Amino acid sequence: MITDIEIVKRITEGDRNQYRILVERYQQMIFRTCIGFTHNQDDADDLVQEVFIQAYQALPRFRHESSFSTWLYRIAVNASLNHVRSNSKNLIFHRINDYFGSEKTDTGELSVIDDGNPESMLIRDEQRAWVKKALDSLPDNQRKAIILSKYDDLSQKEIAAILDTSEGAVEALLQRAKANLRKTLSPSSKKNINP
């Protein structure tokens, strides 16, 4: 299999069609990162496209100081964060929507239910929204670390390279993220805080 370095070299020498190989190789990985931030398929698809275009335009400046995938993940993480920040208007709308929608179905306790019953499905939707909200409310660095770990199954070493930090710092970020998630999702806090 042709390596990323070789493909990048060919593209920068003028064979731009080689970029398709890189797109096909990393498309699903980058999509998983993007959906971790957006929780929406269409938004994630648009973001993947944006990430690959940004990467293509920046390719002449890629200095091979890290692997191509690490570099691409960095672009994806930054683009995703910018996207969710710029969508703050939608977020406010969703919060209002969730606030009014949650009163009827708030059970105050999380449970895995999937029996096809409409009420159970409603509770399940509520739980999904609640978990996504908890992920979104994490501080940026914890959010990046947990998404790269859980959605992309990357090792702490790989995450450290993407976030340009040490493995120890990534471990601490992941622990704090998990503790924050538990705190936000605990039944007592669910009763007191609106999603």
Next chain:
Amino acid sequence: MNCNSCNNQLEHYLTGKLDENIKIQVEEHLAICKECNEILNMIRIVESVISEEKKIESNPFLSTRLMAEIEGIKQTDKDSGISAIFGKLLKRALITFTLAASLILGIASGSLIRPVDYSEQIPEEIAYLNDSYIESLEFFAE
């Protein structure tokens, strides 16, 4: 096993990565601890939500769409050199034209718009006005 040690093992417990000995200890603790059961349930839900989202596939036509977009960028790159020069010239010409047009329009509208009672004829009162008493004839004679 206490709650803290149990919590630290719950993720591995769910993924089945625990040694048999530790697994038994976790299960013994879970059998008597409601709080740890709630945390286990919570972790299970978080994992299930993430796993659901991970199953979603990206658009299969993305690479084709993307390559078409990149072709567009290449074309724009080629065009941009020529269009940049023409763009600058066009911008200067447009500014000059706009200024000249504004000036002409201003003068034209200034000469067209006059007061309603304006007339180039000398009003009757002035035509018959005897101003001989205003300026003395002796003044001109000197």
